[in-house]
Amino acid sequence: MPDSHYLTLDYLATAIILMDDQSRVIYLNPAAENLFEVSGKNMSGNPLKQLFSDAGRLDMAMLLALENNASYIEHDLMLVTHTHNKLYVRCTVTPLQTGQLLLEFHPVDRPLKLAREEQMLDQTQANRLLLRNLAHEIKNPLGGIRGAAQLLEQELDKPALHEYTQVIIQEADRLRSLMEKLLTPQGKMQHSALNIHEVLERVRSVVMAEVPEGLKIQRDYDISLPALVGDKEQLIQVILNIVRNAVQAMHGQGRIILRTRIARQVTLFKQRHRLAVMVQIIDNGPGILPELRDKIFYPLVSGRADGHGLGLTLAQDFISQHHGTIEFESEPGCTRFTVMLPLP
Template structure:
């Protein structure tokens, strides 16, 4: 650092709130450890750079800081987006306090709001998922027994019918009963306990990719964008494959024969999942450039029997969410015409993984 920081700010390194100290020219003098974690950039890298270099495209913040310095007046901006040098977009609430501790002129405090909103949304999803799972389990058990009786009666009737042409109708009953039986079996599959073992997420994705290539039309391209330095996670390989396949298959079907699917992996730091904080998690993204999810079902896509396709069962995303939740992870979705992104977060217990620093 070019100038020593006054002792009045010595306690900032112990705060959980991200704090930046600026001089009168909006240059960063100091970033505390919480800021390093939030912005994924070291204090050493930020020091001496202007706020505009640290936060590209943060016009609201830059204007507010300039006004605060000029008027020597504090401000507070609620829930606005900023883009970091790593191209991560965060929703934050920022408080600026002018001070007179040369060379420090402004103290910026950042609270990450999107994380709080995500945690609240995750809690609601977990409650809804538990209710859905209980409903489906009860429904499946109630239907299976009479369904077996219906199929058996149709088989007996088939043997009694004198004309072969009439047996066509009993075959319809038997086939539809079998289809419903298969559906009930799928509803009960998630309740098998996962078989946890070291699993490479890229082996999971390569298996999904090979399955999709075998069944997808020629006009669909599947691009890989992997962070191959990610360590193994502890998980059930088959359930992870099924979860990713359900999402990716929906994407391919939505593109109707032409488009691009991207399978991307990254590390995500300081993630809270199911009320537990993890130092690092795997962020897996499944991105397509199809028409997007219909707005009328966007908020219900993880509900059972909800589908945007007439021929869809509406169980693929429900099962995917169940499998990911069994791994203490979560699924998020953002969608608009031309861009749909499903993000899966899976916690890593290992703390050995570190990302390379990105120079400013």
């Protein structure tokens, strides 16, 4: 195919890969580079196995298209990219007169993604109502506990005993402050321009101080990312909750990767965004138990006997307030949480 024809393919919204007669990649259009998270220049001249770790069905589709000299469509094809992301696509393989092959990919998981986002939105609203009700119920007796501690302090003869009543009063005040935050309407978020890497570095320093030995937290940052607009403290709490869960699942022994990338042309809650920031927290722990995966964001659901089950619920609520999404994939040896935050 002449180079001038590539310009037409550049403007297609569908992902296009062009293969030569030796099954080597000649060209990827921008949609394919975005979908498969790879550079066309880096892939040029390489076989598909460098792009996909398991492409057996795709290889067979290419072989059938060549043998029959006709287009071949492979429905519901799952591809695992070089970054270990799973993609569900419909692929059309078309042989060209030059002996080359044109591969056209259509993601087929968008309806499923929209359904998951709608479910997440409904769940987040239900979780928020539950948390607000819970906070309201906890806030009232806290006032009684604090008042009783103050009265008790006045009746104590030994000043040394005042230390214990002060602990009660201070902890009651701390819990009351937390309940106030849970009862705060969405409109009172502290929005400001922020660097997502400052958020990640804050979390990294906190967790490394908590677990100084046996844990490795690796950085895989795209330092060219533009600034976000959001509530910095909320985003710190989101990442901290996810990372702490990973640390606890690995008993403080393992590896966590903090990764940032730019995502282009993403749809979040039925709204199209030209650019979004993608943050991934990846650990090599035992994975999330299968029976917990469908309800991991529900309140009071935890895989630990001593867990309160509110960390991921709050994380999902805070990300929803930023008009973003939070999803995960998990199997033994690799759990990946992906947070998508739209850029203005």
